[in-house]
Amino acid sequence: MIVEEEFQAKLTYYLQESYQDIDPNRKRPLILICPGGGYENLSNREAEPVAFKLLSLGFHVAVLSYSVAPAEFPIALRQLGKAMLAVKEAAKVYPIDPKQIFVMGFSAGGHLAASFGAFWNQPLLADLTERQKDLCPTGLILCYPVISGGVYQHESSFQRLLGKLVEEKKEELSIERLVTEKFPPCFVWHTLEDQVVPVQNSLLLIEQLVEKQIFCEFHLFPKGPHGLSLGTKETDSPNGDMQNRDVQGWPEMAARWVNEVSLQNG
Template identity: 45%
Template sequence: MNLLHIPVGEANAALDCYLLDNSSEIDAHRTRPCIIVVPGGGYLETSDREAEPIAVRMLAYGYQACVLRYSTYPAHYPTALLELAQAMATIRANAEDWHIDPDQLFVAGFSAGGHLTASLGASWSTEMPEQYGFDAGQIRPNGLLLGYPVISSGEFAHRPSFDRLLGDRSTDRNALAHVSIETRVTPDFPPTFLFHTLTDSTVPIENSLLLIAALRRAGVSVEAHLFPSGRHGVSLGTVESMYADGSGVEECVQAWPELFRRWLDSRTQEAQALYPPPRNRQ
């Protein structure tokens, strides 16, 4: 395995890459899906509990994994979004050397990281890439994983996230509307896998329900799992990702990684059927 630490943007943001090696005993030319993990933290920090534990689980499924430590408060929108876009472009530019299938690049965001991930899903096909010097194809996610995401700036908003994200513009109605993802879903929004818990008292489940409804109206493929229990920030729901006080272990939530693996593998198989690899691999 190769471990890479790559600065992103102009501040202290970085992309930590966990890259599985190829072996001639198995498949010297193998390419793998890649998951960019985007931790939450209310745009105040990036949570360790939603970073390496998630990446390690993705590695166990045979995927390459990267963790984006994006800029948080006092950095404001669109700083983190541009850092995620740069991370996407960096991975695709190095896909061959890193044994990554550039057409299987997925973004997994949790809580406020889910908002950042969904922001890219809503922005990649707009004027944003050209405005900031990106190629839309280089920053396009092939799919999203959203864990208990911050979505809406309206009635069910996690207000501290939007206050930190927007700073002095946090009471500007136009700015708030622009970062309310359920209002920005188009048919270009990436296929989405989503999970939330019914007992989340920090980011109400209505955030996910609003997004699900918007995705359905736009004809975007979505698979959603709503679990009966679990506090906010439940991550994997295991001892490996629990809070320091011992909370956050939820047996029902522990199902989501395997459900996500099945969802992602089905999408990979569909892509391979449409675009089969060349037979001559020498």
């Protein structure tokens, strides 16, 4: 039997200074990153390089190194819940706006982030805090996310997440089935050429977000394989196949969206 206490997560912060001669009282949004890796490992390409990019756009960042296989659901989800509470606690000391905490996820990390969007107010996480509303992310940024356990599933991600219960439980963790009016706002992007996690994953989610009138923005880029991260030289692979000019603007698009959501939340 796998128990939660056997696994540990790590939360790494990348924080901005508040300068006396600019704005000493400024509090910035924080973006909490969940790297991808198919629930088998964690992609370095979707962690620190992305954090540095987001820093350049004016945000605080934290990267969650969550537990992967043999850890099974809901261990990583609960680790993300604890990370959210840790960030809220850090906001008492550092210039973080506790009302502007966004969760970003890539691929399987996108499934984790989206799962958190579905389960933040459910009994599964209720024991983490007396104020369950403290778990609610301000918004989600989902990059080529694993979403569905149906026809378009990324089979190995669900196998590692659910183990022997995969056939029994994968439909229950299909995020498109879990969207309610309490689901957070979402920024989503994918590529049409993704052969690992089909773009239909994002489309199924967007369809439900629109139906439930959840504030969302979706970008479909025509070119590029799965796992592009920033699409720049900084996050290129040893094979040199992970640079893509089409997608390189997504962080700026997401930053504009984050600022818009932040303004709405006051």
